[in-house]
Amino acid sequence: MTEEPVLSAAGLSKSYGAVPAVRDVSLELYPSEILGVVGESGSGKTTLLKILAGHLAPDSGEVFYRAAEGSLLSLHRIPESRRRRLARTELGFVFQNPEDGLRMKISAGGNIAERPLASGLRSFAEARAAALRWLEKVELPADRLDDRPEEYSGGMRARLQLAKNLATSPRAVFLDEPTAGLDVSVQARVLDLIRGLSAEFGLSAVLVTHDLMAARLLSHRLLVMKDGRAVESGLTDQVLDDPQEPYTQLLVSSILGEA
Amino acid sequence: MDKVNAADAGGFAFLGEDTKKRVRRALLKAVAIPGHQVPFPGREMPMPYGWGTGGIQVTASLIGPGDVLKVIDQGADDTTNAVSIRKFFRRTADARVTERTEEATIIQTRHRIPETPLRAGQIMVYQVPIPEPLRFLEPKAGENLMMHALGEYGLLYVKLYEDIVRHGEIAQSYDYPALVNGRHAMSPSPIPRFDNPKLHMSEALHLFGAGREKRVYAVPPHTEVKSYDFSDYPFKVQEWDRACALCGSRDSFLDEVVSDDLGGRMFVCSDSDHCRRKREGGEA
Amino acid sequence: MERSHAVAAEKVSKTFILHNLRSRIPALRDVSFALPFGECLAVSGPSGAGKSTLLRCLYGNCLASSGSILVSHLGGILDVALASPREILALRERTVSYVSQFLRVIPRVSALEIVSAPLAKSGLAPGEAREKAAALLARLNIPSRLFALPPMTFSGGERQRVNIARGLVREAPIILLDEPTASLDRANRRIAVDLIVEAKGRGAAVVGIFHDREVQEALADHVLELPAVPCAEG
Numbered sequence: 181m182t183e184e185p186v187l188s189a190a191g192l193s194k195s196y197g198a199v200p201a202v203r204d205v206s207l208e209l210y211p212s213e214i215l216g217v218v219g220e221s222g223s224g225k226t227t228l229l230k231i232l233a234g235h236l237a238p239d240s241g242e243v244f245y246r247a248a249e250g251s252l253l254s255l256h257r258i259p260e261s262r263r264r265r266l267a268r269t270e271l272g273f274v275f276q277n278p279e280d281g282l283r284m285k286i287s288a289g290g291n292i293a294e295r296p297l298a299s300g301l302r303s304f305a306e307a308r309a310a311a312l313r314w315l316e317k318v319e320l321p322a323d324r325l326d327d328r329p330e331e332y333s334g335g336m337r338a339r340l341q342l343a344k345n346l347a348t349s350p351r352a353v354f355l356d357e358p359t360a361g362l363d364v365s366v367q368a369r370v371l372d373l374i375r376g377l378s379a380e381f382g383l384s385a386v387l388v389t390h391d392l393m394a395a396r397l398l399s400h401r402l403l404v405m406k407d408g409r410a411v412e413s414g415l416t417d418q419v420l421d422d423p424q425e426p427y428t429q430l431l432v433s434s435i436l437g438e439a
Numbered sequence: 440m441d442k443v444n445a446a447d448a449g450g451f452a453f454l455g456e457d458t459k460k461r462v463r464r465a466l467l468k469a470v471a472i473p474g475h476q477v478p479f480p481g482r483e484m485p486m487p488y489g490w491g492t493g494g495i496q497v498t499a500s501l502i503g504p505g506d507v508l509k510v511i512d513q514g515a516d517d518t519t520n521a522v523s524i525r526k527f528f529r530r531t532a533d534a535r536v537t538e539r540t541e542e543a544t545i546i547q548t549r550h551r552i553p554e555t556p557l558r559a560g561q562i563m564v565y566q567v568p569i570p571e572p573l574r575f576l577e578p579k580a581g582e583n584l585m586m587h588a589l590g591e592y593g594l595l596y597v598k599l600y601e602d603i604v605r606h607g608e609i610a611q612s613y614d615y616p617a618l619v620n621g622r623h624a625m626s627p628s629p630i631p632r633f634d635n636p637k638l639h640m641s642e643a644l645h646l647f648g649a650g651r652e653k654r655v656y657a658v659p660p661h662t663e664v665k666s667y668d669f670s671d672y673p674f675k676v677q678e679w680d681r682a683c684a685l686c687g688s689r690d691s692f693l694d695e696v697v698s699d700d701l702g703g704r705m706f707v708c709s710d711s712d713h714c715r716r717k718r719e720g721g722e723a
Numbered sequence: 724m725e726r727s728h729a730v731a732a733e734k735v736s737k738t739f740i741l742h743n744l745r746s747r748i749p750a751l752r753d754v755s756f757a758l759p760f761g762e763c764l765a766v767s768g769p770s771g772a773g774k775s776t777l778l779r780c781l782y783g784n785c786l787a788s789s790g791s792i793l794v795s796h797l798g799g800i801l802d803v804a805l806a807s808p809r810e811i812l813a814l815r816e817r818t819v820s821y822v823s824q825f826l827r828v829i830p831r832v833s834a835l836e837i838v839s840a841p842l843a844k845s846g847l848a849p850g851e852a853r854e855k856a857a858a859l860l861a862r863l864n865i866p867s868r869l870f871a872l873p874p875m876t877f878s879g880g881e882r883q884r885v886n887i888a889r890g891l892v893r894e895a896p897i898i899l900l901d902e903p904t905a906s907l908d909r910a911n912r913r914i915a916v917d918l919i920v921e922a923k924g925r926g927a928a929v930v931g932i933f934h935d936r937e938v939q940e941a942l943a944d945h946v947l948e949l950p951a952v953p954c955a956e957g
Contacts (some may be wrong), residue, residue, distance in 0.1 A: 235819060261589045268593075283576065283597075290601050297600065298593025304603055304669040307596075326604050368830035375829075401808050415783060415808040422785045426742035431744070435840065 185210050186245060186352050186384045192231055192241035194224075196361055201227040202238070203408040209352060212382045214414060215375075216399030218389060218431070225388040226276075231256075232386055233273050233354040234263045245271075248351060261431035268295050272345030272353035276360050278337035281344065282329045287338050288315060289325045295348040314343040318373060335366035339373065346377060352384045359394055371397055392432065396420055404428045452499040452532035458482055462481040462500035462655070466646060469657035474619025475587070476570050481653035491524060492650030494547050494566035501562065501646075502528065502545060507535045509543035514551040514692065514709030538712050549611075552634040554691045554713040557643035559660065567649040570656065572616040572626035592624045595667050609672055617666045619658055624667075633676045633692045638664040683708045686717035724757070724793045726802055729897050729928030730781065731757040733789035735804070737776055749952050750776040753790070756947050760795075763919070763929040763942045768949030774932045775824075777949070778899050780804070781930060782821045783811035794818065794897065816844060821899040822890030826882045828875045834860065834885050835870040841893040844883065859888045865912055879906045884915075891918050898922055900931035904938050916941050 182427055185208040192416055194202040199350050202224045209232075216223050218399050230236035232243055232254045243255040255263060267273070275281040283293050289311035293301075296310050308325075310424055315325055318339040329337050338358060346352055358374065359367040376397075395402055395416065402419045404412040406426065412425040423429045450456055458480065465479035502508065507529055513523040517536040524547060528534040537543050540555035547564040557563065573583045576594040586592070586722040595616050602610045615632035619625045627635060628647055638645060638658050645658040658664055668674035682689045684698075684705040691713055693706040708714035737751040750773040756766045766774045779785035781792055783803050792803040796818045798934040801810060815821070820841070829837070839856035841851055857870060863884040874882045883906045890898065900919070904912045912935070919942055923929060933939035939946075 260585075264589060264591065286597060286601055287604055289604060290597050293600055294593065296592065296595050297596040302596070302670045304600060304672050307600055307669075308604075360607070363776060372829070372831045389561075400812060413808075415811050417784050418808070418811075421779070422739070424740075424786065429741060430743055 183210055184242075186385075187243065187245050187376075189232060189243045190241055192228065192238045192243070194227055194231060194236065194238045195367070200408050202231065204241070205403075205405075205408075205410045206241075207403060207410070209384050209386060209415070211351075211384055212378070213401065214378055214385045214387055214399045216387045216389065216395035216402045217405060218392060218395050218402060219405030220390060220431070223405040225390075225405050227294050227406070227408075228406075229354050229356055229386060229388045233271060235273065245352075258259065269348045270351050272350040274341055274345055274353060274355045274358050276357040277327070278334070278341040282337060284330045284415045285328055287326045287328055288332070288343075289431070291329065291340060291344045292347050294344065301350055310347060314347045315340075317346070317377070318343040335362050335370065337364075338362060338370050342370075342373065342377070346381070347379060350383070352386070355385055355387045355389075357389055357391075358387070359389070359391065365373060367394070374398060392420060404431065450503050452528065452534075453485075454482070454496065454499045456594050458496075459500040462496055465655050466497065466500065466657065468552055469646070470644070470659050472623070473622030473659055473662050475658060476654040476656045479648075479655050481650055484650070486523075488615060488651040489568065490520065491547070491549060491566035493648030493653075493655070494549070494564045494650075495524060495527070495648075496650065497564045497646050497648035497655060498528065498547050499532070499547055502534055504533070505645040506544045507537050507542055509540065509546045509712075511546065511548045511551060511553070511710075511712075513549070514553075514694070515711040517711065520549070535590075540712055542645055548630075550629055550631070551692065551709060552630055552637045554688075554708070554710045557637070559642045561643040563643055563645045564628070565645065565647040567626070567628040567647045567654075568651070569614075570626055570628075570647065570649040570652055570654045572624050587623060590622065592618070592667075595624055596669070598609075599667060599669060599672070603669075603672060609668065609674075615666055615674075617664045619664055620662050621665075622658075624654060625658070625664075627664075631677060631692055632666065632674070635664065635666045635674075636676060638662075640664075647660050667669050679706060681706055683714060683717075686714045688717055690715065724795070725759075727759045728757050728793075729760045730794050730930065731793045732777075732781070733791045733793070735777070735780060735792060736787060736788050737773065737780060738788050740796045741945035751780070751787075751949075752952060754947075754949065755790075756945070758928050758930065758945070760928050761923055761926045762944040763923055764945045764947055765939045765943035766930065766947050766949065767939070769951045772951055773899055774949060778821070778901050778930065778932065781807050782819060782899055783814065807873060810942065817883065819897045819899060820890045820893060820895035820896060822887055822901065822903045824902050824905060826874060826886035826889075828882070830873065830875065832873055833871050834865065834874050836879070837874065837885060838892050841889065845893055856888065858893055859892050860885070862918075863888055864911055880908065880911065883907060884911060887915050887918070891922060894922070894925060894927070896927055898927050898931075899928045900929060900933075902932050902934050905934050 187209040190206045192202055192205045205228055219225050231238045237256050244254045245253045247253055258437045292311040292314050293307040297307055301307055312325055320339055329340055359370050375398055387399055399416050402416045403410050412428045418431055423432050461480045465477045469477045499586055510521040510524045514520040524685045525536050540553040545562045547555055549566045571583055573586055576598055599609055613629045613631050614626055615635055617625055617635055640661055642660055644660055647656045666674040679693050685707050688708055691708045694709040695706055733755050735751055735754045739748040766777055768774055776785055780787045787804040794803055796800050835856055839852040842852035865884055873883055874885045885904050904915050916938055
């Protein structure tokens with residue numbers, strides 16, 4: 181295994197006031213890999229995700245990102261302009277509430293076209309073609325291209341948010357509970373989409389979820405968080421089928437976490 | 440407004456010297472960074488926001504005894520708003536006023552840039568309601584600042600995209616965003632997009648004042664002003680398939696006006712000075 | 724480990740420690756074997772002797788508590804007991820194939836896609852992968868009208884045949900079988916056995932648990948008898 185990680189983090193810690201949210205977490209994300217981060221709410225999963233994505237600076241520790249052009253960047257030390265440019269081109273972030281990741285009053289097509297347009301695309305016809313292509317990739321009907329997300333159902337918004345993020349063919353996507361609040365049947369569809377898109381485009385992803393079924397279906401490796409710490413990590417099926425830590429055993433055996 | 444006089448407000452052209460100094464300082468900064476919005480310590484004016492308080496404060500800070508002021512509203516010198524602003528400066532600064540574009544040293548405007556080409560030494564002062572070109576898409580002010588700071592203007596293309604999707608063309612006809620000096624996106628106040636090309640490499644200095652939001656910005660002379668567009672939907676000014684019903688002009692901005700009590704309509708120049716002089720002498 | 728060996732286990736032990744129940748469940752104790760390529764080892768023993776646990780340890784699904792599990796992998800030797808998660812992933816992708824007792828169905832993924840996925844992953848062109856997968860499904864008597872459907876709705880036997888197809892479609896050097904023929908009728912069991920014999924014929928090492936004596940006799944070159952493990956300690 182000489183392959184280099186797309187993203188690596190060392191010794192990440194972050195507190196909100198006196199309350200520690202993430203404590204000394206290190207991890208690596210490899211090309212085409214989906215890394216699941218599981219744990220109950222308040223375990224620091226989402227804070228960790230925001231730090232990894234460059235949205236939130238850690239109190240200590242560093243996140244390294246291997247850019248498409250080859251250089252290794254310390255995500256929280258590069259200038260803000262560079263970080264923001266990466267965030268709208270090579271990286272993606274899928275919010276738990278699609279409303280946070282979409283512009284609700286802009287058409288679906290406009291939402292999808294935003295990142296390509298921000299990256300220098302200057303042809304309306306091409307922007308529209310790209311929007312349509314990605315709309316169809318996430319299995320949304322072509323005739324909804326000009327509708328606003330506020331006219332979409334929850335499941336459709338979730339898929340639209342995926343399309344919006346994927347339109348610049350990012351190398352790593354950060355997913356925060358992408359199926360929370362969706363009907364079970366819709367959840368399966370969204371999960372399968374993520375799985376398929378990741379395989380098709382060699383996309384790396386960090387998937388934060390409290391749904392162990394989703395984690396098992398999608399992720400290659402798993403990180404278990406408790407009180408801000410990574411208490412266990414390993415191959416997904418090994419962690420779920422032969423958990424070593426008391427907390428993981430509890431999580432796996434709880435009815436809510438049934439996988 | 441009638442109750443106000445120079446003595447009450449503390450100085451020539453109503454504003455106190457300190458206030459004017461502060462506004463001028465902001466204006467200097469605005470000129471130094473073309474298109475960049477600069478906060479200024481705007482003060483209460485004896486008229487409500489929406490009546491051009493931003494423009495009036497800019498004019499008040501600049502006007503001197505040697506200046507000749509022209510004020511237009513909807514292109515015309517004789518509308519209520521233009522008349523009362525002229526009156527205000529006659530009263531507070533004893534200003535010389537004119538309706539003739541080439542005579543004016545300062546031209547305060549809300550909706551138009553005169554058809555008569557501007558010359559070096561003239562100052563256009565715009566009354567701006569909403570100075571932020573990104574607000575329509577991103578309502579968070581802090582994020583707007585960041586986007587300007589980093590030159591992240593992709594969102595303006597999203598707005599054009601939406602326009603074409605909804606209307607089949609770029610429908611925005613007023614306040615059409617432009618990139619100034621290749622660096623800052625600017626909202627050129629509610630002038631028609633017809634007037635945008637007049638800002639590009641203009642001989643005159645253009646100053647924009649937003650009273651409610653207390654911001655000024657500027658387009659100095661000989662500055663590049665490029666209207667946003669797509670390669671396949673290039674920027675175009677409005678065109679009319681008819682001439683002005685009064686002066687016969689074919690290259691000026693036309694307004695549709697009701698011409699009689701029977702609901703008859705006609706198209707006439709929005710720039711009343713231009714139209715009148717065309718009728719008087721043919722030369723505008 | 725000898726060069727001709729595919730797998731060599733040495734003193735493999737596994738104890739499940741259930742922290743929240745304060746109990747330790749021994750599952751394997753000092754299991755050793757060595758298996759050459761082209762041969763089949765049947766793991767036998769009473770229920771609860773740890774047969775499935777042994778297979779799971781070989782596949783990296785279960786962490787051995789002690790001992791080593793050496794596997795011939797990509798021209799070298801990998802100790803599964805010590806391998807990193809990513810090494811295990813590569814091992815599964817390139818060397819070891821596993822047919823579990825039950826197919827874990829993924830919603831919305833068709834039978835054909837499930838079976839062709841391991842081929843596509845190993846670099847075969849998608850069209851070719853699908854063709855090969857379809858041929859194998861047909862051989863296992865899955866009607867072609869079912870190819871495009873997710874196996875969620877299939878009968879138990881059909882599902883298990885899809886599972887066998889997935890495990891055998893790629894010519895993996897090492898194949899792990901956990902009661903693969905348990906839910907099959909006689910005719911289909913025959914076909915599964917033929918497929919496994921063919922795999923051995925091309926040099927695959929097979930470690931299997933076979934509930935059916937006939938199947939075991941047809942396939943096994945060696946039998947590893949696991950003793951019943953003493954009950955839970957403290």
